[in-house]
Amino acid sequence: MSLNSNVLYRPLDADSRWGYGSFTFPALRHLLRRLGDGGAMAVAADDAAGSPLGLALGVAANGDGGQSAAELMSIYVRPESRRQGVAAGVLAAFTDICRQQGRAEVRATYMTGQPTTPAVEALFARAGWTPPETRMLVVQATLESIRAAPWMRDYPLAENMRIVRWLDLTEVERAGIVDSQSVQAWIPEDLYPFNHEAGCEPTTSLALKVDGKVVGWTINHRVGHVLRYTCSFMHRRLQRLGRILLLYNESVARMPQAGLDTGMWTVPIWHPNMAAFARRWMAPYATRFDETRGSRRSL
Ligand SMILES: CC(C)(COP(=O)(O)OP(=O)(O)OC[C@H]1O[C@@H](n2cnc3c(N)ncnc32)[C@H](O)[C@@H]1OP(=O)(O)O)[C@@H](O)C(=O)NCCC(=O)NCCS
Structure with a gap:
């Protein structure tokens, strides 16, 4: 699915995961091997030449009422492509996939105090997510x-x-x-x-x-x-x-x-x-x- 002419957003599967490993946390890279088995899902953003620009990676989860949901585990855009709406595009495509899979909600947990925390919060606010709620103090x-x-x-x-x-x-x-x-x-x-x-x-x-x-x-x-x-x-x-x-x-x-x-x-x-x-x-x-x-x- 293409949202604009310069950036292509596409769902990843285990065979097309190559090149995106460095776009998530080392501890989550194993999820890329599980793409397509129903347990993990991802959307990649590429430029017109096919080079990776960004990645949203998530896993299947249960909602509070036991309904099927998804947890967005990481979202990343390479530094030179930031502030051009790539993360917004990748998040919209990720959300679409979850909806198509019949999931009732998407959720995410993130850590504050990072240089891009304002960007993450702006991204979710813009996409209509709930206002952030504190879960843990991290000392x-x-x-x-x-x-x-x-x-x-x-x-x-x-x-x-x-x-x-x-x-x-x-x-x-x-x-x-x-x-x-x-x-x-x-x-x-x-x-x-x-x-x-x-x-x-x-x-x-x-x-x-x-x-x-x-x-x-x-x-x-x-x-x-x-x-x-x-x-x-x-x-x-x-x-x-x-x-x-x-x-x-x-x-x-x-x-x-x-x-x-x-x-x-x-x-x-x-x-x-x-x-x-x-x-x-x-x-x-x-x-x-x-x-x-x-x-x-x-x-
Ligand atoms: C968070 C991140 C994915 C945003 O990517 P991006 O492609 O620059 O985001 P977008 O261009 O789609 O912008 C989304 C919103 O954030 C805002 N934003 C982006 N960078 C910002 C910054 N540095 N400060 C404040 N707001 C910022 C944009 O203005 C936009 O809001 P708007 O539509 O109201 O203007 C990117 O900064 C990143 O990869 N950070 C490192 C990884 C990370 O922290 N991931 C989150 C935890 S897993």
């Missing part, structure tokens, strides 16, 4: 910037408490988490640790045990040179006492052993205590304080 700090934080200090561990590496939990301790959750759910679904442990950084991913029972954890991943604190949780009974700080402190203390000096904490805003802590106590010591935001459009 980045270095060992240096965090050193002066008042919560970075030695907390004595009570007699009945132990901090262990997440990977050193025994099968019995792991089963204890699963069983207690099935008797009475105490872990929010999005912080259920077993959904996040794959590939976790071994030295800094920790669990807190009280009287032998696991009551909290921080599960972290190495993302390039940064340690991402992916999933941190403390039992409700201990949350108010700031026990999560025991884990953060110990984990930060171990970062040099893991060869890391920068941490990134992602804090969902639907966990209000955690978000309040991040805003009040982490932001002043952060080297970056960004957000992920979400937007959507019904089709």
